[in-house]
Structures are given as structure tokens and as C-alpha cells.
Amino acid sequence: MQKKLERIIPPPPPHMVGDGFRVHNFFPAAGIQNKQRMSPFFMLDYASPYHFPPSETQRGVDVHPHRGFETVTIAYQGKVAHHDSAGNHGVIGEGDVQWMTAASGVLHKEYHEKDFSQKGGTFQMVQLWVNLPAQYKMTTPRYQEIKKEKMGQHAFEGGMLEIIAGEYREIKGPAQTFSPLNVYNLHLNPSKEITLELPAEFNTGMLVIKGSVTIEDQLVSADHFALFQNNGTSITIKAKESATLLVLSGQPLNEPIVAYGPFLMNSWEEIEQAVEDFNNGKFGVLD
Ligand code: MN
Numbered sequence: 001m002q003k004k005l006e007r008i009i010p011p012p013p014p015h016m017v018g019d020g021f022r023v024h025n026f027f028p029a030a031g032i033q034n035k036q037r038m039s040p041f042f043m044l045d046y047a048s049p050y051h052f053p054p055s056e057t058q059r060g061v062d063v064h065p066h067r068g069f070e071t072v073t074i075a076y077q078g079k080v081a082h083h084d085s086a087g088n089h090g091v092i093g094e095g096d097v098q099w100m101t102a103a104s105g106v107l108h109k110e111y112h113e114k115d116f117s118q119k120g121g122t123f124q125m126v127q128l129w130v131n132l133p134a135q136y137k138m139t140t141p142r143y144q145e146i147k148k149e150k151m152g153q154h155a156f157e158g159g160m161l162e163i164i165a166g167e168y169r170e171i172k173g174p175a176q177t178f179s180p181l182n183v184y185n186l187h188l189n190p191s192k193e194i195t196l197e198l199p200a201e202f203n204t205g206m207l208v209i210k211g212s213v214t215i216e217d218q219l220v221s222a223d224h225f226a227l228f229q230n231n232g233t234s235i236t237i238k239a240k241e242s243a244t245l246l247v248l249s250g251q252p253l254n255e256p257i258v259a260y261g262p263f264l265m266n267s268w269e270e271i272e273q274a275v276e277d278f279n280n281g282k283f284g285v286l287d
Contacts, residue, residue: 003204003232005216009225011048020059020112023047023127026207026225028259035259037227038203039252040179042069042264043129046207048223049077052112054120060111065283066102067274068137068264070130072175072183073098074164074246076209078123079113085284088143095148095185097164099175103132103139105277107286126207126246128183134255134266136178150174151185158192159239161185166249168196181250188213188239195236196247204228204235204249211243 012030014022023045028035035042052059058081073080079093084100085107092098093113100108112123132139152163152171161168165175166182173183182202188194188211198204205227212221215237220226228235237245256266263274277283 001232001234002216003198003200003235004229005218006227006229008218008220009227011046011223014048017045018059018061018111020052020061021045021047021110021125021127022050024223031225032227035257036252038205038248038250039254039257040131040181040250041128041203041248042131042257042259043127044207044225044248045127046223047123047125049122049124051122052120055117058111058114058117061109063107063109063286064262065105065107065278066262067105067283068102068270069132070099070101070103072100072128072130073110074126074128074185076124076126076244078121078125079116080110080125081113082108082110083286084108084141084143085286086141086143090143090145092145095162097146097175099144099146099165101132101139101142101144103137103141105274105283106141107283109286124209128248129264130177130181131253131257131264132178133253137265137270144175146174156194159186159188159194161194162187179251179253182247184247185209186237186245186247188237188243188245190239190241193236193238195234197234198249199251200233201230202249202251203230206237206248207246209244209246211239211241213243213245214238214240
């Protein structure tokens with residue numbers, strides 16, 4: 001049975017995160033304004049293609065904390081650098097993914113990589129916040145840097161499905177996760193199609209990164225997000241032109257969500273504890 005389209009969401013007006021990330025928030029602040037609707041995915045910020053002129057200083061977001069979830073950064077154009085208080089550092093480029101488990105708490109900073117900053121260029125990326133089940137919110141922070149060539153690959157006539165997390169037809173993605181979810185990059189050649197099979201109860205949506213596709217005879221253009229109902233298992237996606245889509249599908253956590261700035265917990269008491277721990281320096285040190 002087909003998993004039906006619920007709606008197609010155009011990119012909400014962009015805003016700046018720090019001075020380096022010009023993003024459209026598809027959820028939960030704009031677009032889908034329901035914190036549970038895409039659980040376990042809590043936030044989707046999309047930096048649509050945008051040209052940054054050369055800069056001697058690296059644009060980005062300076063040191064800030066996180067607790068209770070994972071930040072997942074997927075680079076499509078340009079390069080992103082990262083440092084955190086757990087001692088991790090990395091640079092990701094086109095097609096690479098940085099999967100940071102903040103969990104009990106880290107400080108980190110995220111910015112344009114040095115050479116990219118100096119030369120300037122087109123920047124395009126996604127940042128997802130993946131919520132953690134209550135039992136894992138205070139687990140040890142972790143950092144996974146996943147290069148494009150390490151992704152699970154399902155080649156088919158007309159394209160390639162890259163499995164970042166979860167699995168597709170028993171091909172596993174390299175990212176380790178704390179709840180059942182799938183994150184794919186789907187590449188389709190012009191006028192080719194694929195039918196994806198995804199569990200009915202999984203919250204499912206797709207962001208068109210490049211090109212345009214038709215789903216149920218409806219056009220979904222670049223920078224648009226397609227949200228699906230939780231009632232079927234198969235979705236047929238046909239490319240109008242060469243297309244790339246980010247596919248998100250996950251089992252809802254079905255736990256209370258209390259969000260406050262960079263903290264994502266299950267209760268206000270836990271938020272107050274996070275603020276207190278942050279103020280007492282328990283998230284570590286990062287210059
Ligand atoms: Mn952050």
C-alpha cells in the first residue's frame with residue numbers, strides 16, 4: 001500500500017544561525033510546527049545554496065552547549081568544520097556527514113572550513129537534531145565523522161541510494177543510532193524512478209536538495225519538503241531532472257518533549273538541571 005503524501009512544504013523564509021548558516025527551518029519553528037510530528041527528528045534546518053564571498057574570518061556559530069540529542073550535519077556544497085569539548089574535531093565536505101551525540105552535554109562550535117572561507121563559494125547543507133530516547137539522554141557524548149565513500153550503497157537502474165543511517169534491503173548505513181531510523185541520500189537520474197519501502201508507522205519526509213521530482217503526480221521542486229502520512233509502506237519517486245533527495249524516516253519516540261534553546265529533554269526539571277550544569281561548567285571547556 002502506498003504511503004500517501006500529506007503535504008508539500010515550500011522553504012520557510014531563511015534566517016541566519018550565527019553568521020555562517022543561512023537556513024530555512026522546516027520544523028519545529030516553521031513549516032511543520034508540531035514537535036512530535038517528525039519524531040525522532042526534532043529539527044530540520046536547511047541551508048539552501050547560497051554564495052558567500054571570500055572572508056578572512058571563518059563564518060559560523062561560536063561556542064555553545066547541547067544536551068539530550070544528536071546534531072547531524074550533512075554537507076552538500078562547501079565545507080564545515082567542528083570542534084567540541086569532548087576533544088573531537090573534524091572537517092566535512094560534499095556528501096560527508098558529521099553525527100555528533102551531545103547526550104549528557106558538550107560545548108561545540110561549527111563554522112566554515114578555513115580554505116572555503118578564504119576562497120568563498122556556494123554553501124549548502126542540512127542540520128538535523130535527532131532526539132534521544134529518555135534512557136540515553138545522559139549517555140556519554142560521541143562523535144562520528146562519516147565520509148561519503150563509507151555510506152551504504154544500493155545501486156539501482158537509474159540511480160543510487162546512499163544509506164547514512166539505518167538500512168535499506170539489509171544494506172546498513174554506517175551511523176550508529178539510539179532508536180530505529182533511516183537517513184538516506186537518494187540520487188536519481190533524469191526521468192528515472194524508485195519505489196522505496198519504509199515502515200508504515202515511521203514518520204517520513206523528504207527534502208529535495210537538487211532538481212525536482214514527482215510523487216503521486218505532484219511536482220516537488222528543489223528546496224521543498226514532502227511530508228507523508230503514516231499509513232502505507234511504499235513511496236514512488238520519479239525524477240523530472242537529475243535529482244538528489246534527503247530521505248528521513250524514523251520510529252516515533254512517543255515521549256514528552258521539552259525544548260529550551262540548545263537543550264532537548266523530557267521535563268522542565270531536566271531543563272533546569274541542564275541550565276544549572278551548564279552554568280556550573282559541567283559541559284567541559286572549549287576555547
Ligand atoms: Mn550546535
